[in-house]
Amino acid sequence: MFPLTVHFLLVLAVACSGRHLVSRPVSAVPFKLDVLPDSEGQDKKHYLTITCKLDASLTSMEKVTALTLYGPRPYGAVDRMDPLASVDLWTPQPQLSDGLDESHVEVLGKLGSGNDSQSWLIFSWKSPMNSVPKHYKCVANGLATDGQAVSISTTSDGDTDSKIGMRNLQIITQQITNEVINLTSQVKATDQILTSKVRALQESVDAVREITNAQNSSLQQLQDGVFYWTEQWKLVSLMNNFDFSKPLSGKTYFVSKTAAPFDIQAANALCAAASGGHLAEIETKDQNDFVVNFVKSKNVDSANIYFLGGNDIEEEGVWRHYHSKKPISFLNWGEHEPNNSAGAEHCLELRVSNNKYNDKRCNSVAKFICESPA
Numbered sequence: 001m002f003p004l005t006v007h008f009l010l011v012l013a014v015a016c017s018g019r020h021l022v023s024r025p026v027s028a029v030p031f032k033l034d035v036l037p038d039s040e041g042q043d044k045k046h047y048l049t050i051t052c053k054l055d056a057s058l059t060s061m062e063k064v065t066a067l068t069l070y071g072p073r074p075y076g077a078v079d080r081m082d083p084l085a086s087v088d089l090w091t092p093q094p095q096l097s098d099g100l101d102e103s104h105v106e107v108l109g110k111l112g113s114g115n116d117s118q119s120w121l122i123f124s125w126k127s128p129m130n131s132v133p134k135h136y137k138c139v140a141n142g143l144a145t146d147g148q149a150v151s152i153s154t155t156s157d158g159d160t161d162s163k164i165g166m167r168n169l170q171i172i173t174q175q176i177t178n179e180v181i182n183l184t185s186q187v188k189a190t191d192q193i194l195t196s197k198v199r200a201l202q203e204s205v206d207a208v209r210e211i212t213n214a215q216n217s218s219l220q221q222l223q224d225g226v227f228y229w230t231e232q233w234k235l236v237s238l239m240n241n242f243d244f245s246k247p248l249s250g251k252t253y254f255v256s257k258t259a260a261p262f263d264i265q266a267a268n269a270l271c272a273a274a275s276g277g278h279l280a281e282i283e284t285k286d287q288n289d290f291v292v293n294f295v296k297s298k299n300v301d302s303a304n305i306y307f308l309g310g311n312d313i314e315e316e317g318v319w320r321h322y323h324s325k326k327p328i329s330f331l332n333w334g335e336h337e338p339n340n341s342a343g344a345e346h347c348l349e350l351r352v353s354n355n356k357y358n359d360k361r362c363n364s365v366a367k368f369i370c371e372s373p374a
């Protein structure tokens with residue numbers, strides 16, 4: 001996952017502070033020696049840069065006459081200190097020591113003069129890391145104000161391995177941190193996009209639901225209207241199948257217009273549907289006569305049979321109203337009636353022709369008489 005690791009091992013930075021050997025006491029650190037493994041150069045080789053800096057104004061030196069870098073030669077003994085490069089008053093350019101190949105080393109530097117108290121020497125070694133010497137020393141020579149020769153030196157502490165490791169770890173940690181930040185940022189961005197899309201989708205669903213609800217509501221109103229008018233039409237049609245009387249003592253009587261095979265339960269349901277009533281329950285002679293006269297007024301055919309709700313279906317000879325189940329108090333039987341002919345006559349017929357009652361087979365073709373509150 002981290003091919004960069006090898007690369008990081010090459011991208012190392014170490015600063016080696018120095019120990020100072022000063023000929024006279026000074027107030028601040030004047031001398032600095034940095035050993036800095038550098039990144040790969042343009043020629044893909046690895047550089048080691050050793051920087052030696054001196055601020056003469058912080059020393060007792062009036063004048064710096066030379067700056068010299070010491071260290072082990074390549075492939076030589078690591079604990080041996082030989083001159084590597086120097087810059088001095090007598091040569092205008094910094095010099096590599098004898099035996100070092102200019103094709104493998106670059107050196108830059110100058111000595112401070114006048115108001116410029118900074119002297120420096122930079123030694124860049126095109127050297128692979130596994131042959132980099134670890135100890136270096138920088139020596140500055142100069143003259144004090146009293147004209148005496150002064151020498152200052154500093155040596156790298158050599159503790160490069162742990163610093164390289166630490167630096168490497170820091171770089172890897174930083175890279176991982178950057179990767180995590182980058183991934184977190186991408187996840188957040190993706191999450192925001194998804195959240196936004198889900199919200200937009202939800203809004204679309206809500207809008208569709210709203211439209212659907214409105215349409216359903218309209219459809220329901222339409223259905224309600226159709227149902228209402230269908231029921232009204234049915235009622236009108238149903239009522240057209242009956243003739244209605246004027247009110248008598250809070251009741252209206254109505255009689256079916258067409259004779260059909262009688263069914264006492266269905267007939268009672270039709271009375272209810274047509275006008276909220278039930279099969280007629282006559283209790284007095286006045287009611288009886290009123291109904292007879294009303295029915296007679298409607299072009300009665302002498303062959304017509306008219307049923308009231310009375311019956312002795314549950315118990316032979318015990319006549320009760322169909323709707324209220326009460327015993328019938330007014331029974332105006334004709335001669336020899338009720339005779340329960342063939343043991344099969346259980347419904348109450350009102351003979352309009354002679355205003356008398358008869359027991360009759362319940363499935364006879366007949367008209368029927370209802371009543372409802374006026």
Ligand SMILES: [Ca+2]
Pocket residue numbers: 312316317340343344345346347359
């Ligand atoms: Ca009977």
Ligand SMILES: [Ca+2]
Pocket residue numbers: 337338339340341345358359360
């Ligand atoms: Ca009979």
